[in-house]
Amino acid sequence: MEFKPPVVQIALDYPTIDEDLSMANIAVVAGADWLEIGTPLITCQGLNPIGQMAKAFPNYTVLADHKTMDSGGKNVLRTAEQDGHVMTVCAGAPDETVQSAIVESKNTGVRVVVDTIGMKNQATRAKQCAD
Amino acid sequence: MAICQNLAVKEDTALQPVVQISLDITEIDEALSTAAMAMRAGIDWLEAGTPLIIATGMDGVRALGKQFPKTPIVADLKTMDGGWLEAEIMAKAGATHVVVMARAHKETIRCVVSAGRDLGVKVMGDNLAYPNMVDGAKYLEDMGCDFVIHHIGYDERRGIAAAGGITPNPMDQLREIVDAVSVPVQAVGGLTIEQAVSTPSYGAPLVVLGAPLTIDANSFKTAEGDVEGSLRLICDNVHAYGDVPVG
Numbered sequence: 001m002e003f004k005p006p007v008v009q010i011a012l013d014y015p016t017i018d019e020d021l022s023m024a025n026i027a028v029v030a031g032a033d034w035l036e037i038g039t040p041l042i043t044c045q046g047l048n049p050i051g052q053m054a055k056a057f058p059n060y061t062v063l064a065d066h067k068t069m070d071s072g073g074k075n076v077l078r079t080a081e082q083d084g085h086v087m088t089v090c091a092g093a094p095d096e097t098v099q100s101a102i103v104e105s106k107n108t109g110v111r112v113v114v115d116t117i118g119m120k121n122q123a124t125r126a127k128q129c130a131d
Numbered sequence: 132m133a134i135c136q137n138l139a140v141k142e143d144t145a146l147q148p149v150v151q152i153s154l155d156i157t158e159i160d161e162a163l164s165t166a167a168m169a170m171r172a173g174i175d176w177l178e179a180g181t182p183l184i185i186a187t188g189m190d191g192v193r194a195l196g197k198q199f200p201k202t203p204i205v206a207d208l209k210t211m212d213g214g215w216l217e218a219e220i221m222a223k224a225g226a227t228h229v230v231v232m233a234r235a236h237k238e239t240i241r242c243v244v245s246a247g248r249d250l251g252v253k254v255m256g257d258n259l260a261y262p263n264m265v266d267g268a269k270y271l272e273d274m275g276c277d278f279v280i281h282h283i284g285y286d287e288r289r290g291i292a293a294a295g296g297i298t299p300n301p302m303d304q305l306r307e308i309v310d311a312v313s314v315p316v317q318a319v320g321g322l323t324i325e326q327a328v329s330t331p332s333y334g335a336p337l338v339v340l341g342a343p344l345t346i347d348a349n350s351f352k353t354a355e356g357d358v359e360g361s362l363r364l365i366c367d368n369v370h371a372y373g374d375v376p377v378g
Contacts, residue, residue, distance in 0.1 A: 015220070039213060043220055046188035066185070067211040069232055069259060070284040078185065090211055092234030094260045096290025117212055118236040 001061045001085045003111070004033075009063065013038035017049040021056055034061040034086070042066060050082035061085045067115060069093045072101030080108040091116045091125045098129050145374035146315055146336040150366050151205060153319070153341045155180035159187055159194050165342050166195060170202065172359050173366035178205040178339070179226070189224035196225020203227040209257065211235045214242030222250040230280065233258045233267040237274070244275040253277040255317075259284050264304055265311050272312045278337065281308045283320035302326055302333075309334040313378035324351060328368050336375035340365065 010027040012020040012035065024035050035057055041049050042064065054062045063086035068075045072089050079087040089101045091114050098114060105112045114129040116122040152169040154162045154177065166177050177199060183191040184206060192206050206226035210217045211234070218229045229252055231243040240256065247254040256276030261267025268279045283299045292298045301318035309316050317337035318330050327338050328351075344358055351361045351368075 040216060040220070042185065042188065043208065043217055044188045046184070046186050046190065069209045069211060069234065070286055071181070072286055074182070075185070090234070092211070092232070092260060094284050094287040094290075097260075097284060097286040099290060100286045115211075118232075118234055118239070 003061075007033035007061070009034035009036055011036040011038050011065070012053075013040050015040055015044045017041065017045055017052050020049060020053065024053065024057060024060075028057060028060060032060075034063055036063040036065055037084070039065045039067055047078055047082050050079060050084040054083040054085075063087070063113070067117070068097065068101065070097055072097040072099070072112075073104040076101050076104035076108060076110050076112065080104075080110045084110060086111045086113055088113045088115045090114075090118070091122075091129055092118050144313075144378045145376050148331045148336045148338060148369045148372045148375050149175040150369050151176035151178050151317070151337060151339045152344075152362075153178040153180045153207070153339055154191075154195075155182045155341055156343065157182050157186035159183075159191050162191060163194060163198055165344075166199060168359050169342070169362060170199065172362035173370070174340075174362070176203040176205060176228075176337075178207055180341075181207050181209055184208055189220055192221055192224040192226050200225075205255065206230065209259075210239065210243055212239055214239040215246045218243050218246035218252065218254075219250060222246070222252045226252060228253045228255055228278070230255045230257050231276070232256075233261045233271050240271070240274045240276070247277070255280050257282050258308075259320075260287070265307050268308045268312050268316070272314050276314065278314055279308065279312055279316045281305060281316055281318045281335075285320070288321045300326075302330075305330065305333045305335060315377050324365060328365055331369060331372040331375045334375060334377065336372075336377060338369045 010032045014020045050064045062084045064079045064084045066075045068089040101112045119125045152174045156162045179192045205228040206221035207230045210231040254276045255278040256271025257280040258264050258267030259282040316335040319339045351364045
């Protein structure tokens with residue numbers, strides 16, 4: 001999926017895929033570019049919603065907000081298996097978790113977003129992860 | 132066992148050691164059949180591992196709760212945000228224990244602890260990736276967590292080993308962690324079965340074993356070479372410690 005910034009991403013933080021899909025319908029009509037499967041939906045329904053969203057909106061970027069703290073590479077692979085395009089890893093995870101996600105990102109084409117949630121020095125850690 | 136004699140003096144607070152099996156399996160049916168085998172072998176707590184929760188959401192936790200209603204179920208969600216909601220989702224699905232990360236924001240930990248009190252679930256705080264793991268354990272206790280998980284991550288272990296470094300092991304600092312906190316501690320991440328079984332002698336009464344279980348430990352091989360028999364032997368060994376002083 002081509003990356004053409006700036007993008008508008010809508011975080012779909014509903015507990016069911018049906019609610020996520022109906023809000024996504026509204027969001028794309030309004031012009032949203034990226035559709036985010038929020039952490040609450042992954043918590044409630046697992047990985048399937050990522051695939052369901054990607055299938056329902058094949059021309060849109062689907063982001064899976066895993067907030068990964070370990071097994072970074074595995075979460076990239078799980079996202080790829082569902083035809084998701086982007087996934088998140090927490091900056092507070094070990095360096096090796098961020099790195100393993102990036103290795104699998106290069107193998108699969110799934111992009112990795114680093115989330116600085118909870119970090120005391122968010123800017124420094126953001127720069128480290130980008131490097 | 133010599134270790135049991137060391138623990139013969141009971142302290143004010145003591146816990147019977149617990150064996151918890153971490154179901155790091157992505158299919159519910161397989162998780163249920165592994166859980167049933169582990170229950171026959173004598174394990175005490177079931178854990179819906181992060182891979183099971185990622186793959187199946189709350190369905191995996193719900194299925195375990197339905198099939199094993201009297202068994203404590205740890206939901207290893209590794210919460211980083213939305214602390215109240217995540218704890219509530221898992222509590223409603225039947226979890227008795229939820230997991231929050233020391234690396235989450237303080238307010239997230241506070242929300243999980245408060246949800247735990249209100250919803251009647253216990254909160255386990257995980258010190259994975261905390262810069263100073265002993266400080267991380269203390270911090271989690273100070274924030275009100277009921278248990279501390281002293282944890283070296285999968286990626287950390289593999290990444291450091293691949294780079295030619297010395298793989299960190301939770302045993303390295305387990306004694307310090309146990310001495311630093313008064314809540315029960317469990318050590319996880321890359322332990323051999325012998326190491327896991329020895330953790331009560333360090334004052335950490337919650338022994339965690341990962342499934343799929345690899346019985347690579349000679350001391351727990353049975354004549355039949357079956358996993359269930361080995362697991363039974365492991366459970367018997369852990370339970371033989373008797374009360375483990377905590378605090």
